[in-house]
Amino acid sequence: MDQAETLRKLKSERLKKNNGLMKKIAITSGKGGVGKTNVVINLAIALQRRKKRITIFDADLGLANIDILLGLAPKYNIVNLISDDFPIEKILIEGPGGIKIIPASSGIQEITNLDPYQEEKLLSELSKVAEFTDILLIDTAAGISNLVLSFLLSSEEIILVTNSEPTSIVDAYAVVKVVSKYDLEKPISVIVNSVRSEEEGKTVFNQLRTTVDRFLGREISLLGFLPYDKVVLEAVKTQKAVVEAFPESEISRAFSNLSRILLNKLSWVTPDEGNNESWKKMLSLSENEK
Ligand SMILES: Nc1ncnc2c1ncn2[C@@H]1O[C@H](COP(=O)(O)OP(=O)(O)OP(=O)(O)O)[C@@H](O)[C@H]1O
Ligand SMILES: [Mg+2]
Incomplete structure (x- = not known):
């Protein structure tokens, strides 16, 4: 040869x-507490069940939540990667259903102010997970800090989570506005969470879509609705993913549907298909x- x-x-x-x-998908919301972390965890497990290899990156760097919601106690976290030069493999842990998790830190404020060198290092370490990952789900912090914005802009897809509260819809619009300033073409799809009916979900999405279209002149698409379901709180309290703790619940079925819709939307191609x-x-x- x-x-x-x-x-x-x-x-x-x-x-x-x-x-x-590897597809990088950032899950974001603008307003806090609307259900991002729950979406990330349950969507991750639902996608892994569909034979995709999923890694979650807890990008709420100073207020780790993924590990807490899953009852995990990681030995190392993102601080070791940034400050101690640990490779990403060393801080990675395994979660339920075979998903992988890159844990954030808790109560370390400095980690939320990365300098450009540290940010670059983080993004380049993150790209290494492509060797064993089909989809990287990035759970961002609330708000629209520069760090959140870099995660959004470096992802191929953005999933915007909102509920039906006006503050949440307005903040979701603000995220689309900021992202569009830098990238008008970045695909953004919306999950309306905690809805009491499909009608409610449709109303919220249409309101957001109309405003975005009129004032920003761009499109956003609908990924789907998630019902308000009290089993979510039950699962949170027992530190388990709802799709594992309550597989027959309405919300677990909704997560399974969402994962199918997402894969279709990504027009999925598996690495070994030689497409x-x-x-x-x-x-x-x-x-x-x-
Ligand atoms: N579909 C739902 N049905 C019922 N309760 C829900 C639902 N989604 C989320 N919740 C409740 O909302 C709480 C906040 O959710 P979560 O922590 O996922 O939000 P978040 O957007 O990640 O918050 P933060 O901005 O602080 O990171 C959950 O602990 C849960 O109790
Ligand atoms: Mg969260």
């Missing part, structure tokens, strides 16, 4: 492992090597 061929083979093997196909796109990518890389 000549050198060029060996190089091509190595590159195609690396692409197969990583394949550039046209990945072949094209591989070929263009080989061309460049010549």
